[in-house]
Every structure is written in structure tokens, then in C-alpha cells.
Amino acid sequence: MRLDTTSSSAVVEGDPTDDELLGMLRRMIEIRGFEDEIQRAFTKNLVRGSTHLCNGQEACAVGACSALRPGDSMVCTYRGHGAVLAMGASLERTFAEILGRETGLCRGKGGSMHLTDVEVGAYGSFAIVGAHLPIATGLALAARLDRTEAVSLCFFGDGSTNIGAVHEALNLAGIWRLPVVFFCENNLYGEYSPLPSTTPVEQLADRAAGYGMPGVRVDGNDVVAVRRVVAEAVARARAGEGPTFVEGLTYRHRGHSRTDPAKYRPAGELERWLEHDPIPRLEALLAERGVAAAAIAQARADAESAVAEGYAAALAASAPAVELIHEDVYA
Amino acid sequence: MSEVTYKEAIRRAMEDALAEDDRVFMIGEDIAAAGGAFKATEGLWERFGGERVLDTPISEQAIVGASIGAALKGRRPVAELMFADFAGVCFDQIANQLAKYRYMTGGQVTLPVTIRLANGAGAGFASQHSQTVENWFLNCPGLKIVVPGSVADAYALFRAAVRDEDPVLFFEHKGMYNAKGSLTDDAPPVEIGRAAVIRSGEHVTVVATQLMRQRAERAAQALAAEGVEVELVDPRTVLPIDFETIGASVDRTAHLVVVQESPLAGSWGATVAARVVADRFESLDAPPLLISAPDTPVPYAGGLEEAWLPSEQRIADEIRGLLAG
Structure with missing residues (x-):
């Protein structure tokens, strides 16, 4: 295990350009706006069941996905709106899916927890904790067998490191040296339980040693640092050097799901983490690099209008025809 | 036409499926050099090599999950669960992932995965190695479940399972592995879902x-x-x-x-x-x-x-x- 401590204010080779960073900022603001809109829609009873928001974790999704190229794949958890959007899924169709519209990514059959857009490489969001790590391993196995040099990126939460499927998948990827990047978003809580109450190691990246792969812990609220660490892991994977376990240390601004007020969090914890909110941090970095304030403001304005337009269009779409119930069971 | 055992019919079907389509590969525990716990995969690794016949750790969840992932990219995996009862270990991968994946993505993915499972009682393997496990999965729309009961059906249904675009659980009755029957070289195909x-x-x-x-x-x-x-x-x-x-x-x-x-x-x-x-x-x-x-x-x-x-x-x-x- 090593801790990546490179400061993101000093540019290193392979870092995103200022323009790329502006694009990443826009995407992070879109994700934040998307989640806020979903929360409002939920309170208006426009979202069914449950929904799990990723406010505060945008740098993990955007930083890691920015290290991929077309042909690579990404799978994620039920807290995956950000990751799917970071791969390039349309705001309108992602909104439409969660609102249960026929124009949704999954024709309204998946909802918040199963967002999938294969066209952009987002192969699925999974609602059984840890169940997708074996699938991510299979995506990498296909890349190996087909010699495509494609990489499989897999997001999972801190809580999932305690479930059996994760152990099997990490072990298989390790023994076969498959091209997978396992990205653990450590937001300090598994549902309502703080990590130390469920997990006997403090740094989850330490667990990588048991699978014969490098484990790296990174500041998950620093989008440039995330990008660097994942880009290095992706390069290793493409070169046939096997999987990497990345632990992105981050924080969930909201509760576990729906209207969970997260009263189990100690007083002051949220406030301390808000000081490290990844979006203002990226704006400050851009300013430090000399990017014009107007360009930063423009990125924010573009993101906000894209969210508003996407939401309005999704709301206007129709519900799935009832006949669709019988489609997509078999090919 | 030849007189072969049920097990040989399945072995031959696997060999022919591997030869017919480069996208097909086998994945399971001790199926390569060891030829499988029941010797059903004997000779396949020798003929097709380690990239077509893959030995795994004892990890049923990883075997099925890796098959799902590879199928997402166009491969046609054939996973072996040594005893059908071991499906309990990877029940989630079969019932929640494999069966529902196509439906909950609105048809974005197809999963031509075949899972072979050695089924059934009669040989003194006791409770955890003897159940007829197909019943566990009857309530899983999205799966197809075949239970060949003759040499000819074992061959034909296996070929149909591998060619099928949907996930198929292929249950082999281990009490029938040595039963004999005739297998013709130009056996007619059998459609899944037909009695x-x-x-x-x-x-x-x-x-x-x-x-x-x-x-x-x-x-x-x-x-x-x-x-x-x-x-x-x-x-x-x-x-x-x-x-x-x-x-x-x-x-x-x-x-x-x-x-x-x-x-x-x-x-x-x-x-x-x-x-x-x-x-x-x-x-x-x-x-x-x-x-x-x-x-x-x-x-x-x-x-x-x-x-x-x-x-x-x-x-x-x-x-x-x-x-x-």
C-alpha cells in the first residue's frame, strides 16, 4: 500500500489540460445538479422506491472515468448516477430512467439502481452489494482473451469489501493478472454503519496485498489526484501488468438513501468534509492555474442549463407502454 | 451412428461446440488438465489449450460472474459447477445477475452463457452433492433450464444451449453418466423448450x-x-x-x-x-x-x-x- 501524496497544483506529465479540466468541472457540477434535482423529485413523489445520491463523491467518478478510452468498460454500484454520467450518458435519458419514462436508458425497467448505457461503456449499476466485481473481472477476461487491450473499471463501496463475491473476484483477477481497476469509493459509511464498526483495517487499500495486487489510497475529493492514480493503474492494466486496487477517500454529503438524515454522523463531521468539497477545490485549482474566472463561470452556467434542460425533457416524456412488461426477458 | 455414454455425448458436444465457434470457452474448477471431477472435459484442454479451457480457483461466484462479464463482450462461456448443489454458493450471480440483467437494462445486453451442473441422487454423495437443483431456479424468468434424459438429448441440447442467445442452465444427471445410447453423426437439432x-x-x-x-x-x-x-x-x-x-x-x-x-x-x-x-x-x-x-x-x-x-x-x-x- 502506498499513499498518493502528489499535490495536484503542480502539473505532472499526463495531467488533464486546462480545457479538459474545465470539461471535468462541468461534468462534476452536472452530477451535483443532477443529484439535487433527483432529491427534489423524490420529495415530490416522482421517483419510486429508493435512490442513493453521490453528492460529494463526484471527483471519484469523473476523475477515474476520465482515464478511460472508448472500448473500455465501467460497472458501478447503486450509488452510481455520477459514474454513469461521467462515462457520458445523456442527462435527459438518465433522468428519464429514474423518473420511469420510456425514453430512459433502460426503457424504465431499471431505475435509479440499475442505470446502464452500454453505448458509452457503462455496463451496469448493481444493487446487490459486491455482486458486480466478478462481472467486472469477466469484462477484463474478455479483453484478455480477445487481446483488445481494453480495461475494466469497477467502482464499489467500502462496505462491499466485507462481502464474499468481492473476495472471489479480487482473487481471480489477481491470479490471472486481468486488466481491471478496482476503485473503492471509501465514503466512511456502509449504509448507516461507520467503517470502524464493520471493518478491522483502517486503510482498505491494505486489503490488496492479500490478492497480490498493488493497493493505492488517494484523496478521492481531488479530481486530478484521482485521475493520476487511475491513469497509472489503467496503463498497468493495458500493459498486461494486472489489476490495481485504488481506494479513494471521500465523503457522502447526504445520507444512505432517500430521506435518511444521517443522524448517526458525529457533529461537525459533515461541515469538515464540506470544506474539502471536490467542486470548489477544482475551481480553486483552475484559478490557481490562471484559468479565467469567466471560463469557470461559463462551465458552471453550461452545466446548470444542461441539467435543467435534461430534466424538463425527461419529465415531458411518456411512461413506458404496459406491453413493454413482456419484452427483454429473452433475446 | 455410435453407441456412447451420456457423459461421452456431453464431452463430444463440448468438443464440437469449441471447434465450431472461437467465442466459446469453458471455465470451471479442475476442468483443464484434470479433465473435470467426473472426467467430462477430458481431452478438451489438450486439444484447445488454456485460453479455451480455463481452470479457476474454488470460486463459484467468480466463475459465474466472470462468465457474465465475458458474455457482455460477445463471448459464449460454458461454466461448470462441479456439483449442482454448489449453485447455492453463486445463487445471486445466477438468480439476480444472469437472469435479470437483460430485463433490467431494457434489452441492452444479451448473455449467451451456458452453465453445466452435475445433478441428482443415487450415488451416495449425501445431502450437499445430490439434489436435483433445477427446481431452485424455476422462479427466475430470463433463464432457460434443460434437463437431458438421454444420450441423444444430452448432445443435442448442449449444442442448442451454447448456440442460444440466452442463459441456459444445463443439468447433467450424474447417475446417468455411464448410461449408453446411440448418437448419430448427423443428429437432428433439438429446440430448447420442446418436449x-x-x-x-x-x-x-x-x-x-x-x-x-x-x-x-x-x-x-x-x-x-x-x-x-x-x-x-x-x-x-x-x-x-x-x-x-x-x-x-x-x-x-x-x-x-x-x-x-x-x-x-x-x-x-x-x-x-x-x-x-x-x-x-x-x-x-x-x-x-x-x-x-x-x-x-x-x-x-x-x-x-x-x-x-x-x-x-x-x-x-x-x-x-x-x-x-
């Missing part, structure tokens, strides 16, 4: 699969000597099940018997009986008869396991009782 009428008869429709089909066939021969003509139907696929063929037979015989190697509760046999009663009540001259195993796990000791499995004698006696009704 076969094994023997025609006018007095009673008997529905059975795998080991119970073999026993029902011998019971039918004994009954024929007494003038009772059994129509034996093997559904061959239990999800989706061919109610048309079964129903048409009941329309002719007016009697339905299901013989199954499992407890009654939640079984495919119970589903067949319910459906026939609901759709064809008027055709029946008597209530359907379900010949099942006791509602217990499979016991170990020889005498206990023998008593647990419906015997040829019990099948014949219960059919006599029904018709004497």
Missing part, C-alpha cells in the same frame, strides 16, 4: 425427466405386459416448459402422472399439475398423481437413499392405483 414423446400410449400420460424418465420407461414396459399403455413425455426443458405437448397428451389419455426426483414443494412437477388442472380440468378422469421424493434432504446410507428415490416398482404401483381409482 419429446418417448413412448405413445392411450391410458395414462406420464411426465418424467432424467433418472425418473429411465425408471418410468421400465415401469411402462412392465405395465404394457398388463395391458396398460403409458404415454411417456419428457419435457427436456423445465423452463420454459412445453405445456402444449403435455396437455395434448392428457387430452388423449385423461390421466396425468408426474414422476420427479425431488420433494413436491416448489417443483416443476407441481407446476405441470397445476397448469393441467387449471387449463384442462375437463380432460381429466382423475386427479393428477405426483410421484415425488419425500420432503427431506437426500440421505446418505444406501438403503435410505434407495427408499428416498421413487423406484420403478413404486412408479408402476402408483400408476396401477390411479387407473384402478
Whole structure:
């Protein structure tokens, strides 16, 4: 295990350009706006069941996905709106899916927890904790067998490191040296339980040693640092050097799901983490690099209008025809 | 045409599937150099190499999950679960991931995954290595479940499973591995979801699969000597099940018997009986008869396991009782 401590204010080779960073900022603001809109829609009873928001974790999704190229794949958890959007899924169709519209990514059959857009490489969001790590391993196995040099990126939460499927998948990827990047978003809580109450190691990246792969812990609220660490892991994977376990240390601004007020969090914890909110941090970095304030403001304005337009269009779409119930069971 | 064992038919089907399509690969525990716990994959690794026949750690969740992931990218994996009971270890991967994936993504993915499972009792493997596990998955739309009961069906259904665009659970009855039958070089393809009428008869429709089909066939021969003509139907696929063929037979015989190697509760046999009663009540001259195993796990000791499995004698006696009704 090593801790990546490179400061993101000093540019290193392979870092995103200022323009790329502006694009990443826009995407992070879109994700934040998307989640806020979903929360409002939920309170208006426009979202069914449950929904799990990723406010505060945008740098993990955007930083890691920015290290991929077309042909690579990404799978994620039920807290995956950000990751799917970071791969390039349309705001309108992602909104439409969660609102249960026929124009949704999954024709309204998946909802918040199963967002999938294969066209952009987002192969699925999974609602059984840890169940997708074996699938991510299979995506990498296909890349190996087909010699495509494609990489499989897999997001999972801190809580999932305690479930059996994760152990099997990490072990298989390790023994076969498959091209997978396992990205653990450590937001300090598994549902309502703080990590130390469920997990006997403090740094989850330490667990990588048991699978014969490098484990790296990174500041998950620093989008440039995330990008660097994942880009290095992706390069290793493409070169046939096997999987990497990345632990992105981050924080969930909201509760576990729906209207969970997260009263189990100690007083002051949220406030301390808000000081490290990844979006203002990226704006400050851009300013430090000399990017014009107007360009930063423009990125924010573009993101906000894209969210508003996407939401309005999704709301206007129709519900799935009832006949669709019988489609997509078999090919 | 050649006389081969059920196991050889499956081995040959795997070999032909690997030869036919480069996208096909096998994945499982000790299936490569070791040739599988039942030697069903013997010679495949030698012919096709380590990228087509992959040995894994003892990790059923990873075996099935990796198959799903590879299928997402266009591969056609054939996963082996050494004993069907081990499906319990990876139940989530099969029931929640493999079965539902296409549906919950609105049809964005197809998953041509075949899972081979060694099924069934009779060989003294005790409770955790003997169950007929197909019943666990009947309530999983999105899966197809085949249960070949002859040498010819074992070959043909395996080829159909691998060519199918949907996930198929392929249950091999390990009590039949050494049973012999004929396999023609140009065997006709068998469609998944189609039953076969094994023997025609006018007095009673008997529905059975795998080991119970073999026993029902011998019971039918004994009954024929007494003038009772059994129509034996093997559904061959239990999800989706061919109610048309079964129903048409009941329309002719007016009697339905299901013989199954499992407890009654939640079984495919119970589903067949319910459906026939609901759709064809008027055709029946008597209530359907379900010949099942006791509602217990499979016991170990020889005498206990023998008593647990419906015997040829019990099948014949219960059919006599029904018709004497």
C-alpha cells in the first residue's frame, strides 16, 4: 500500500489540460445538479422506491472515468448516477430512467439502481452489494482473451469489501493478472454503519496485498489526484501488468438513501468534509492555474442549463407502454 | 451412428461446440488438465489449450460472474459447477445477475452463457452433492433450464444451449453418466423448450425427466405386459416448459402422472399439475398423481437413499392405483 501524496497544483506529465479540466468541472457540477434535482423529485413523489445520491463523491467518478478510452468498460454500484454520467450518458435519458419514462436508458425497467448505457461503456449499476466485481473481472477476461487491450473499471463501496463475491473476484483477477481497476469509493459509511464498526483495517487499500495486487489510497475529493492514480493503474492494466486496487477517500454529503438524515454522523463531521468539497477545490485549482474566472463561470452556467434542460425533457416524456412488461426477458 | 455414454455425448458436444465457434470457452474448477471431477472435459484442454479451457480457483461466484462479464463482450462461456448443489454458493450471480440483467437494462445486453451442473441422487454423495437443483431456479424468468434424459438429448441440447442467445442452465444427471445410447453423426437439432414423446400410449400420460424418465420407461414396459399403455413425455426443458405437448397428451389419455426426483414443494412437477388442472380440468378422469421424493434432504446410507428415490416398482404401483381409482 502506498499513499498518493502528489499535490495536484503542480502539473505532472499526463495531467488533464486546462480545457479538459474545465470539461471535468462541468461534468462534476452536472452530477451535483443532477443529484439535487433527483432529491427534489423524490420529495415530490416522482421517483419510486429508493435512490442513493453521490453528492460529494463526484471527483471519484469523473476523475477515474476520465482515464478511460472508448472500448473500455465501467460497472458501478447503486450509488452510481455520477459514474454513469461521467462515462457520458445523456442527462435527459438518465433522468428519464429514474423518473420511469420510456425514453430512459433502460426503457424504465431499471431505475435509479440499475442505470446502464452500454453505448458509452457503462455496463451496469448493481444493487446487490459486491455482486458486480466478478462481472467486472469477466469484462477484463474478455479483453484478455480477445487481446483488445481494453480495461475494466469497477467502482464499489467500502462496505462491499466485507462481502464474499468481492473476495472471489479480487482473487481471480489477481491470479490471472486481468486488466481491471478496482476503485473503492471509501465514503466512511456502509449504509448507516461507520467503517470502524464493520471493518478491522483502517486503510482498505491494505486489503490488496492479500490478492497480490498493488493497493493505492488517494484523496478521492481531488479530481486530478484521482485521475493520476487511475491513469497509472489503467496503463498497468493495458500493459498486461494486472489489476490495481485504488481506494479513494471521500465523503457522502447526504445520507444512505432517500430521506435518511444521517443522524448517526458525529457533529461537525459533515461541515469538515464540506470544506474539502471536490467542486470548489477544482475551481480553486483552475484559478490557481490562471484559468479565467469567466471560463469557470461559463462551465458552471453550461452545466446548470444542461441539467435543467435534461430534466424538463425527461419529465415531458411518456411512461413506458404496459406491453413493454413482456419484452427483454429473452433475446 | 455410435453407441456412447451420456457423459461421452456431453464431452463430444463440448468438443464440437469449441471447434465450431472461437467465442466459446469453458471455465470451471479442475476442468483443464484434470479433465473435470467426473472426467467430462477430458481431452478438451489438450486439444484447445488454456485460453479455451480455463481452470479457476474454488470460486463459484467468480466463475459465474466472470462468465457474465465475458458474455457482455460477445463471448459464449460454458461454466461448470462441479456439483449442482454448489449453485447455492453463486445463487445471486445466477438468480439476480444472469437472469435479470437483460430485463433490467431494457434489452441492452444479451448473455449467451451456458452453465453445466452435475445433478441428482443415487450415488451416495449425501445431502450437499445430490439434489436435483433445477427446481431452485424455476422462479427466475430470463433463464432457460434443460434437463437431458438421454444420450441423444444430452448432445443435442448442449449444442442448442451454447448456440442460444440466452442463459441456459444445463443439468447433467450424474447417475446417468455411464448410461449408453446411440448418437448419430448427423443428429437432428433439438429446440430448447420442446418436449419429446418417448413412448405413445392411450391410458395414462406420464411426465418424467432424467433418472425418473429411465425408471418410468421400465415401469411402462412392465405395465404394457398388463395391458396398460403409458404415454411417456419428457419435457427436456423445465423452463420454459412445453405445456402444449403435455396437455395434448392428457387430452388423449385423461390421466396425468408426474414422476420427479425431488420433494413436491416448489417443483416443476407441481407446476405441470397445476397448469393441467387449471387449463384442462375437463380432460381429466382423475386427479393428477405426483410421484415425488419425500420432503427431506437426500440421505446418505444406501438403503435410505434407495427408499428416498421413487423406484420403478413404486412408479408402476402408483400408476396401477390411479387407473384402478
